[in-house]
Amino acid sequence: MLETVAIWGKMVTSIMLIWAMYSQYIPRHIRSHLEIYFYKLLGWLSFYVHIKFTEHIDEGLKRSENYDAIRNYLSTNTAARAQRLKANESKNSKSLVLSMDDHEEVEDVFNGVKVKWYSNVKVTQTQSNYGRNNSYERRFFTLTFHRRHRGMIIDTYITHVLREGKAIGVRNRERKLYTNNSSSEWYPWMSGKWSNVPFHHPATFETLAMDPEKKERIKKDLVKFSKGKDYYKKVGKAWKRGYLLFGPPGTGKSTMISAIANFLDYDVYDLELTTVKDNSELKKLLLETQGKSIVVIEDIDCSLDLTGQRKTKKEEDGEEEKDKKKEKKDKEEDEKKSKVTLSGLLNSIDGLWSACSDEKIIIFTTNFVDKLDPALIRRGRMDNHIEMSYCRFEAFKVLAKNYLEIESHELYGEIERLLEETDMSPADVAETLMPKSDEEDADVCIKRLVKTVEEEKEKAKKLAEEEEKSKAEKEEKRKKNKEEEADNKKTEEDEKKV
Ligand SMILES: Nc1ncnc2c1ncn2[C@@H]1O[C@H](COP(=O)(O)OP(=O)(O)OP(=O)(O)O)[C@@H](O)[C@H]1O
Ligand SMILES: [Mg+2]
Numbered sequence: 001m002l003e004t005v006a007i008w009g010k011m012v013t014s015i016m017l018i019w020a021m022y023s024q025y026i027p028r029h030i031r032s033h034l035e036i037y038f039y040k041l042l043g044w045l046s047f048y049v050h051i052k053f054t055e056h057i058d059e060g061l062k063r064s065e066n067y068d069a070i071r072n073y074l075s076t077n078t079a080a081r082a083q084r085l086k087a088n089e090s091k092n093s094k095s096l097v098l099s100m101d102d103h104e105e106v107e108d109v110f111n112g113v114k115v116k117w118y119s120n121v122k123v124t125q126t127q128s129n130y131g132r133n134n135s136y137e138r139r140f141f142t143l144t145f146h147r148r149h150r151g152m153i154i155d156t157y158i159t160h161v162l163r164e165g166k167a168i169g170v171r172n173r174e175r176k177l178y179t180n181n182s183s184s185e186w187y188p189w190m191s192g193k194w195s196n197v198p199f200h201h202p203a204t205f206e207t208l209a210m211d212p213e214k215k216e217r218i219k220k221d222l223v224k225f226s227k228g229k230d231y232y233k234k235v236g237k238a239w240k241r242g243y244l245l246f247g248p249p250g251t252g253k254s255t256m257i258s259a260i261a262n263f264l265d266y267d268v269y270d271l272e273l274t275t276v277k278d279n280s281e282l283k284k285l286l287l288e289t290q291g292k293s294i295v296v297i298e299d300i301d302c303s304l305d306l307t308g309q310r311k312t313k314k315e316e317d318g319e320e321e322k323d324k325k326k327e328k329k330d331k332e333e334d335e336k337k338s339k340v341t342l343s344g345l346l347n348s349i350d351g352l353w354s355a356c357s358d359e360k361i362i363i364f365t366t367n368f369v370d371k372l373d374p375a376l377i378r379r380g381r382m383d384n385h386i387e388m389s390y391c392r393f394e395a396f397k398v399l400a401k402n403y404l405e406i407e408s409h410e411l412y413g414e415i416e417r418l419l420e421e422t423d424m425s426p427a428d429v430a431e432t433l434m435p436k437s438d439e440e441d442a443d444v445c446i447k448r449l450v451k452t453v454e455e456e457k458e459k460a461k462k463l464a465e466e467e468e469k470s471k472a473e474k475e476e477k478r479k480k481n482k483e484e485e486a487d488n489k490k491t492e493e494d495e496k497k498v
Contacts, residue, residue: 049147051158055139062287069165070141074106074117075099076168082106102139110157115145134187170292175199175261178269180285183277193288199268201258207402208252208259209395209426210388219263221384226264226359240360242349244377246369247388250427253365256388257296260361267293273303279344286348291359300364301371342373350381390423399426403433404442411446418453422460428452 026034057064075098084101100106102121107114122138145153176196185191205215225241232239243260245253261268269289276282289295297303349362364382366372377385391399393416400406419429432452433445 047147048144049150049153051143051154053141053143063290065166065290066162067139067141068169069162070117071099071165072168072172073161073165074108074141077108077164110160111152113145113149113152113157115143115149115153115157118142118144136187170265175265176267177201178267178289180269180271180275182275183281193285194269199261201262203255203258204262205259207398208255209391209398209402209430210252211392211394214386218260218384218386222260222264222361225361229358238350239358240350240362241384242382243361243363244369244382244385245363245365245388246385247367248390248423248425249367250425251388251390252426253388254298256386257294257363257365260363261294264294264361265292266361269293269295271295271297273297273300273340273345276340278339279341279347282340282344282348289360293359294361294363296363296365298365299367300376301366301368342376346375346381391426391429392419395426396429399430399433400442400446403430404435404445406442406446409442409446411450414450415446415453418450418457422453422457424453424456428456 022031053064053067053070055064055067056062082100082104084104085098086101087098100117100119102119105116105118107116109115118141120140120142122140123135124138125133125135127133143153143158175198177199178194178196180194181191186193205219208215221241229239245256247253257268260266267290271285273282276285286295362382364377369377369385376382393412396415396419397407400409429449432449435441435445
């Protein structure tokens with residue numbers, strides 16, 4: 001026994017000595033060549049095949065969906081058998097997820113064939129421009145199996161793992177509301193491209209006040225889209241759909257986005273364009289969004305200078321002089337401003353880049369649809385244009401049911417007439433309907449609404465009258481000026497003749 005220990009001891013010492021000499025005396029470039037041949041030789045001699053699945057793909061640009069699917073699969077099926085588990089990677093999940101810790105190994109059996117999964121991590125050191133050392137971890141799984149099962153594992157087992165893993169991910173995931181970070185925070189050791197919070201908005205299509213027929217049409221459109229994977233593939237279109245929500249403030253555009261997210265069980269990416277520096281940043285941000293999600297750009301007319309109809313030549317000439325004066329000031333401001341352009345945005349929506357992940361809805365909202373460039377909202381880009389309008393009777397009935405739990409009242413007829421004649425947003429109607437104390441019942445709230453709508457109607461009438469009056473005054477003034485000009489001209493001509 002002692003002899004065996006001594007022999008082992010000698011062997012280990014010799015190996016360490018040889019390794020130290022090898023590292024010290026063989027130059028680095030020769031060592032890397034030798035290592036390549038060593039691994040090749042190992043490959044020829046080994047009976048085992050290894051497949052690596054990395055956490056990030058595309059030069060680290062994008063998180064791999066396959067990696068997440070494998071992690072989910074292993075968490076549910078085999079990770080519990082591992083010696084060391086990690087419980088801290090449940091960020092996107094409703095419940096606690098136990099996954100294999102780094103450098104752990106588990107076995108899986110499929111159709112009687114044994115395979116092994118290893119979870120690995122490689123630490124990379126980088127140096128920033130300021131000389132600071134940063135290290136970050138790159139994780140990957142390695143699947144190992146006997147080479148005689150190569151066909152079955154590659155064709156069947158991996159597909160099975162990915163499909164199962166993705167389904168588990170969808171079942172477990174907690175929906176998120178994402179918002180984009182400024183590019184100074186994009187490093188892996190900082191917040192990354194997107195920050196997120198759990199998405200728990202209570203809005204649904206049932207609580208959304210709008211014309212029931214329109215609502216039904218939108219729901220059908222969404223269902224058709226979410227089930228359309230094969231159809232989109234067949235017609236050769238990226239599996240995405242654009243919605244343009246437009247209408248006055250408080251008509252439910254943002255509420256509609258939440259209702260769509262809840263209806264389809266999608267995540268929401270709230271894209272703040274003003275913090276995106278340029279087109280390339282925009283592409284990188286969109287690449288980092290996952291499928292089954294809604295990308296939202298709210299108030300697109302305010303976000304950037306993407307709007308405004310294209311100018312005519314005449315308008316451009318007239319503005320030339322003014323532009324020159326402003327040029328210097330604008331230039332300074334421009335340097336600070338986002339440089340995302342209309343074409344950059346269009347490219348990201350439906351250029352080649354858009355097809356990088358599936359099942360995505362893109363929603364733009366605006367209060368002023370006429371201000372938008374037609375190129376931005378043409379069909380194919382924004383496939384469905386939805387107008388969110390002022391509260392009419394049908395929408396009121398939904399609000400009354402939600403806020404007061406009533407479906408009829410003696411004043412309903414009166415309200416129907418008033419709402420047809422007055423433009424009041426659902427937000428204002430909802431606020432008026434909401435009981436302000438325990439003593440206020442439905443009757444009080446309905447009467448308050450009638451009073452408020454009547455007041456609004458009166459206000460609108462006065463406003464219209466004032467506008468009409470000021471318009472008439474302006475017209476009168478214009479006519480007077482014109483007459484004066486004509487008189488002056490005539491006098492001048494008469495004087496010349498004399
Ligand atoms: N159609 C609606 N159905 C139900 N509630 C509504 C509707 N429209 C507005 N509301 C209520 O009014 C509030 C404001 O609505 P919301 O933020 O969706 O309006 P918006 O159209 O996005 O306005 P803005 O143009 O100012 O962004 C919501 O919180 C909601 O309670
Ligand atoms: Mg809004």
